[in-house]
Amino acid sequence: MARRPAITPEKLLELGPEKLVQLVLDEAERDAAFRKRVSAALAARKGPESVAKIVDRRLGALERARSFIDWNKARAFRDDLAATVATIAEELGKADPGMAIDRLLRFIATHDSVSRRVDDSYGRIENVYDQAIEEVGRLTPNLAQDEKALLPGKIMAALDDADHGYLVAAAEAVIEHLPKDVLRTWNTELTTLQEEQEAKIAKSKDRYIFSNVWQYRDMRQIIADTLGDLDGLLALESTKHPKRQDTIGIAERLLHAGRPTEALDWIRRNRDDAQEFMKVAHGLLLPLSSEQTILEAKILEALGKKDEAQTLRWQAFEVMLSAEILRDYVAALPDFEEFDVLDRAFAHVLSADEIYGALVFFMEWPRPDLAARKVLAHRSEWSGSEYTVLTPIADALSSEHALAATILYRALTDDILNRARSKAYPHAARYLQRLNALARASDEEASGFEDIASHAYYTTDLRKDHGRKRSFWAQTEQAGPSAGREPGAPDGFKLQ
Numbered sequence: 289m290a291r292r293p294a295i296t297p298e299k300l301l302e303l304g305p306e307k308l309v310q311l312v313l314d315e316a317e318r319d320a321a322f323r324k325r326v327s328a329a330l331a332a333r334k335g336p337e338s339v340a341k342i343v344d345r346r347l348g349a350l351e352r353a354r355s356f357i358d359w360n361k362a363r364a365f366r367d368d369l370a371a372t373v374a375t376i377a378e379e380l381g382k383a384d385p386g387m388a389i390d391r392l393l394r395f396i397a398t399h400d401s402v403s404r405r406v407d408d409s410y411g412r413i414e415n416v417y418d419q420a421i422e423e424v425g426r427l428t429p430n431l432a433q434d435e436k437a438l439l440p441g442k443i444m445a446a447l448d449d450a451d452h453g454y455l456v457a458a459a460e461a462v463i464e465h466l467p468k469d470v471l472r473t474w475n476t477e478l479t480t481l482q483e484e485q486e487a488k489i490a491k492s493k494d495r496y497i498f499s500n501v502w503q504y505r506d507m508r509q510i511i512a513d514t515l516g517d518l519d520g521l522l523a524l525e526s527t528k529h530p531k532r533q534d535t536i537g538i539a540e541r542l543l544h545a546g547r548p549t550e551a552l553d554w555i556r557r558n559r560d561d562a563q564e565f566m567k568v569a570h571g572l573l574l575p576l577s578s579e580q581t582i583l584e585a586k587i588l589e590a591l592g593k594k595d596e597a598q599t600l601r602w603q604a605f606e607v608m609l610s611a612e613i614l615r616d617y618v619a620a621l622p623d624f625e626e627f628d629v630l631d632r633a634f635a636h637v638l639s640a641d642e643i644y645g646a647l648v649f650f651m652e653w654p655r656p657d658l659a660a661r662k663v664l665a666h667r668s669e670w671s672g673s674e675y676t677v678l679t680p681i682a683d684a685l686s687s688e689h690a691l692a693a694t695i696l697y698r699a700l701t702d703d704i705l706n707r708a709r710s711k712a713y714p715h716a717a718r719y720l721q722r723l724n725a726l727a728r729a730s731d732e733e734a735s736g737f738e739d740i741a742s743h744a745y746y747t748t749d750l751r752k753d754h755g756r757k758r759s760f761w762a763q764t765e766q767a768g769p770s771a772g773r774e775p776g777a778p779d780g781f782k783l784q
Contacts, residue, residue, distance in 0.1 A: 336383035343380060343391050346372050350398050357406040362413075365406060369416045377423040385430040389439070392424050393446035396454055403452070421454065425461030436466050440474040448500065455500065459507045463514050475511045478504045518545055530558045536580055539587065548590040555584045578610045585616060594620065609637055609645040611652040634658055643669060644677050651681055660685055660692035667695050667740065672703025675715075686722065690729035691740070697723050698746060705754045717763040720750075 303311075350372075357365050372395065381388035399417050408414055428439065439462060447455040463471060482504040489499055505524055512520035518541060525538055535557050542551035581604040588597035601617040604610065614633055618626045638658065640646045643666045650659035659681065663670070670678065682696035697719045703709075704716040723730075727743035734740040741749070754760065 336380055336387055339375065339380045339383065340387055340391065343372065343376055347391060347394050347398070350395075350402070353405065354401070355405065359407060362406050362408075366412050366416060369402075369413060370419070373416060373420045373423065376420075377427070381423070381427050381430075385427040386432075386435045389424055389427050389431070390442065392420050392427075393442060393458070396420050396424075396458065397446045397450065399452055399454060400450060417454070418457075421457050421461050424458055425465070428462045428465040433467070437470050439466065440470065440477070444477075453503065455503045456506045456510075460510050463507075463510050468515060471511045471515060475508055478508050478511075482508070518542070522550075533557065536577070536583060540583055543583070543587055543590060548587050551587045552584070552591065555580060555587060578604070578608055578613055581608070581610075581613055582616060585613075589620070605633065606636060609640060609642060609649045611649050614653075638662060638665070644674055647681055648677060651684060656685055656689060660689035663689075663692035663695050664737075667737075670696060670699040672700040675700055675703075682722075686726060690726045691733035694723060694726050694730040694734075694743075695740075697726075701750075705750070705757060705760065708757070710759060713757075713760040713763050716760060717766070720747075720764050723747075 350369075373392070376388050376391045376395065380391065396417055402413065406413060428436070431439065440459075443455070443458050443462070447458055466474075482501055485499055485501045485504065489501070505527065509521055509524045512518075512524065521541070522538060525533055535554050539551040539555035542548070542554060581600060585597040585601050588594070588600065598617060598620055601613050601620075605613045605617060618629060621629060634655065637646045637649050638661065643662065646662050647659055650656065650662060663685070672678065678696045678700055682693045682700065685696070686693035701716045701719045701723070704712045704719075723743060723746070731742050734742065
């Protein structure tokens with residue numbers, strides 16, 4: 289595919305003002321959202337009030353609108369919203385960040401009504417609102433001190449009724465930029481609001497009642513974290529339902545604060561949940577999260593319980609086949625002991641029933657030679673439906689282990705064709721091209737295996753079984769070396 293010519297400011301200046309003006313006029317005529325941005329840029333020359341007037345008209349129309357937007361108009365609607373945010377952030381934000389933030393908050397508050405008017409299954413419109421929140425955070429440092437003191441009140445006034453979590457998101461975007469005295473005042477106000485809301489819920493007989501208690505609490509936690517109030521953060525976290533508690537995040541903070549005993553208590557909370565933990569040898573209740581295991585082992589070491597930490601790491605490695613956990617285990621060993629340990633670890637992974645996890649482990653270590661052995665040992669068991677795992681591994685193995693890569697590429701190709709997944713035919717075509725490139729090397733390696741067909745036999749059977757899939761064969765003929773990374777020159781293993 290030919291590279292697109294690079295467009296740089298210097299090259300655009302070479303076009304001259306007349307040509308640039310014509311390009312802008314042409315695009316403004318074609319694209320309504322772009323035309324609105326150009327109009328706002330022109331208005332900005334008269335001052336922020338002129339831009340604000342344009343923005344206010346758009347926001348007013350957006351707030352009043354109630355009609356449903358058809359699917360074929362959703363993209364243009366999204367572009368119009370994005371142009372509004374860009375106008376506020378860029379044109380108005382440069383001239384008067386306070387006025388810009390006021391309009392951005394007003395825009396964010398329209399989310400509830402907009403979400404009822406358009407199908408946003410792909411989250412494209414949601415992304416525009418996320419961008420608006422990011423712009424609020426970006427502009428906050430540019431506010432004067434008195435404007436920063438007023439910002440919490442503005443956020444609460446605009447978003448306190450929002451039920452999509454935007455109150456927390458907006459607060460999180462600005463809190464780090466606000467003075468500590470402003471944060472303390474905001475925390476006091478949020479505490480009062482939370483207590484009032486909790487009291488209202490307790491008195492209400494209505495089973496379903498709108499509540500912002502969780503948003504107030506989360507905002508108070510962000511403030512506590514920003515102020516370095518770890519105990520305040522812990523107290524708020526303890527009020528959450530056990531399922532919502534961030535045990536890992538709290539334990540990590542406590543460890544860094546030099547409080548490992550409390551950290552161990554938090555990392556081990558709620559271990560009666562069978563969905564999150566499993567029992568292994570000696571009755572140990574093992575977390576299924578490698579992140580949790582790694583942190584717990586560090587906490588145990590901080591408590592002087594090195595043997596217990598190593599036991600946890602090894603048993604977790606045996607279950608999870610985690611390269612990261614094994615590295616931590618090896619790093620904590622005395623000098624020269626790692627060789628025997630690695631031999632034992634690799635033997636365990638080679639014999640593991642979890643073949644996909646084993647394959648990923650060997651590629652991440654990295655031991656591609658052992659990954660190839662695992663592929664060959666289980667050559668009839670690989671499923672092409674696991675393409676997110678197998679494709680990058682096949683690519684990485686193709687340069688030195690042609691037969692193992694061939695087995696994986698065949699599994700990927702067969703799965704697509706057997707299930708007639710026509711949308712995936714371009715991928716199958718690329719896999720077949722790679723099989724063609726690997727044919728000579730893989731056939732030489734396969735000579736010692738009676739149950740592995742040569743490339744010629746494989747492709748003959750492929751034609752016989754799937755000859756009527758004309759779309760696939762047409763794409764196979766079109767696919768060439770540029771269709772994907774070629775075998776023999778992989779970028780290295782990277783699991784997407």
